[in-house]
Amino acid sequence: MKIAWRNLLKDKTRLGLSIGGVALAVMLILLLNGFLVGINAQIAAYLDNEPGTIVVAQDGVENLLGISSRLPSGAQGSVKARGAAKVIPILSQFVIMDLHDKKQPAYLVGYDPETGGGPWDISAGREPKNDKELVFDTILAQQHHMMLGDQVEILDRDFTIVGLSEGTNSWMTSYLFVRKSAIESLLRAPDATSFLLVTPSERIGTDELLARLEDVSGVTAQNKGDVIANDLKLFGKVFAAPIQLMAAIAFLVGALVVGLVIYTATVERQREYGVLKAIGARNGMLYRVVTIQALIAAGVGSALGVAMAYGAAQLIMNLRPQFLIVYESTAVAESLGAGLVMALVAALFPARVVAGLAPAEVFRK
Numbered sequence: 001m002k003i004a005w006r007n008l009l010k011d012k013t014r015l016g017l018s019i020g021g022v023a024l025a026v027m028l029i030l031l032l033n034g035f036l037v038g039i040n041a042q043i044a045a046y047l048d049n050e051p052g053t054i055v056v057a058q059d060g061v062e063n064l065l066g067i068s069s070r071l072p073s074g075a076q077g078s079v080k081a082r083g084a085a086k087v088i089p090i091l092s093q094f095v096i097m098d099l100h101d102k103k104q105p106a107y108l109v110g111y112d113p114e115t116g117g118g119p120w121d122i123s124a125g126r127e128p129k130n131d132k133e134l135v136f137d138t139i140l141a142q143q144h145h146m147m148l149g150d151q152v153e154i155l156d157r158d159f160t161i162v163g164l165s166e167g168t169n170s171w172m173t174s175y176l177f178v179r180k181s182a183i184e185s186l187l188r189a190p191d192a193t194s195f196l197l198v199t200p201s202e203r204i205g206t207d208e209l210l211a212r213l214e215d216v217s218g219v220t221a222q223n224k225g226d227v228i229a230n231d232l233k234l235f236g237k238v239f240a241a242p243i244q245l246m247a248a249i250a251f252l253v254g255a256l257v258v259g260l261v262i263y264t265a266t267v268e269r270q271r272e273y274g275v276l277k278a279i280g281a282r283n284g285m286l287y288r289v290v291t292i293q294a295l296i297a298a299g300v301g302s303a304l305g306v307a308m309a310y311g312a313a314q315l316i317m318n319l320r321p322q323f324l325i326v327y328e329s330t331a332v333a334e335s336l337g338a339g340l341v342m343a344l345v346a347a348l349f350p351a352r353v354v355a356g357l358a359p360a361e362v363f364r365k
Contacts, residue, residue, distance in 0.1 A: 015297065018257060022301025022339055023308055025254025030309035030327065030335045031316075032247045036239060037331070038324030042170035043235050044228045046109075049120040049167070052088060052197035053206045055227045059218050062230045065107065068093075069194045072218035079196055079219075082212040083204040088197040090117040091183045094173075095154055099144045105173045106140075108154065110183035117197060118177045124148060125163035131182035135163035137174040139321045155186045171322040172235075197224075251338055254301075295340070302339025306332060 041048075047055070047064060056079055058069040069092075080087050091110040096103055111117035113127045119135045125148050128134055134152065141147065141164055151158045159178065168175035184190050198221075200209040206223065213221035222230075313325040 018297040019301040021257025022254045022298050023305035025250045026302045026305025026335050026339050027308040028250040029247045032243045033331045034325040034327045036243050037326040040232055043231050047224050047228050052199045053224050054198040055224050056196035056219050056221045059220050065231050066234050071193045075219050078216045083201050083209050084198045085201040086199040088115050088117045089193040090195050091180050092194045106176050107173050108176050110178055110180035112180050119165035121166040122163045123166045128179050133162040134159040135165050135177040136161045137169045138164045139169040140174045298339045302336050
């Protein structure tokens with residue numbers, strides 16, 4: 001242990017570079033994972049915060065986002081008759097708004113304030129009371145310097161912002177909320193419904209109600225968790241592969257940085273290791289010295305990387321609040337584990353150098 005510390009502290013600049021390389025790699029791994037978790041949380045935000053355990057959509061529609069749905073007339077009554085305790089109808093539509101000469105996509109949700117399906121956290125203002133009012137996302141409002149009372153044009157109709165909602169933004173799109181009758185008028189589709197958010201009665205339960213809804217014509221009924229999973233599969237797969245690839249590259253960079261530093265330190269001290277072997281030190285003891293050096297550098301770097309990741313996340317979300325970065329305890333543990341694996345990989349080649357040392361050859365140099 002003392003030999004390992006002495007070798008590392010011999011060149012503090014090189015040690016600092018090693019620790020910094022691991023810290024940056026761990027920070028990047030954690031940031032990328034946190035960004036992916038944040039994307040998933042934003043994709044699932046609406047259904048996660050709305051009541052009900054079943055989502056009823058048009059026949060063949062298995063997603064809430066990314067696809068349109070129109071339920072047949074009478075679907076709400078049929079679902080209610082099968083044993084639903086509560087049925088919340090919503091009418092949704094993707095729209096493109098012009099905000100300060102910029103195109104801004106949004107997911108417009110029409111709901112009835114008396115039954116639910118609208119914003120779950122209004123930070124300012126109130127819910128719409130008529131078809132000319134809407135609840136706007138807080139972060140989107142801040143980005144475009146908008147406030148309560150401002151006018152927003154959607155599908156050639158002006159709406160007045162009467163409320164600001166929290167947790168309804170993502171870097172992809174934002175949720176906007178109006179009365180269901182307002183979207184019916186916009187789309188010229190009276191009594192149209194996209195989805196039903198269903199709560200089964202206590203005596204039936206979710207599974208039994210899903211079975212009963214199988215014979216309702218023109219609809220697809222799914223567990224809410226399955227719909228969320230389908231949305232994550234539809235949108236999350238676009239980001240998951242490149243993010244995981246970047247995380248793997250960050251891991252390799254960290255391992256190479258530590259390996260290069262430990263390898264250089266080992267090669268420079270071949271004579272010292274040769275002396276130790278000459279006086280009877282076994283390869284196992286020398287392996288431990290090299291491995292401990294790598295573990296120290298990677299361990300300190302990993303801990304520093306986790307701290308840097310939390311700081312970087314706060315900075316990113318303050319500067320760009322549309323990005324959500326969420327760190328799970330398992331991800332932090334995996335990042336620290338990645339640092340440990342970096343150390344073991346980094347110690348591999350230096351250990352082989354030590355194992356191949358012949359004391360006589362070292363003294364001849």
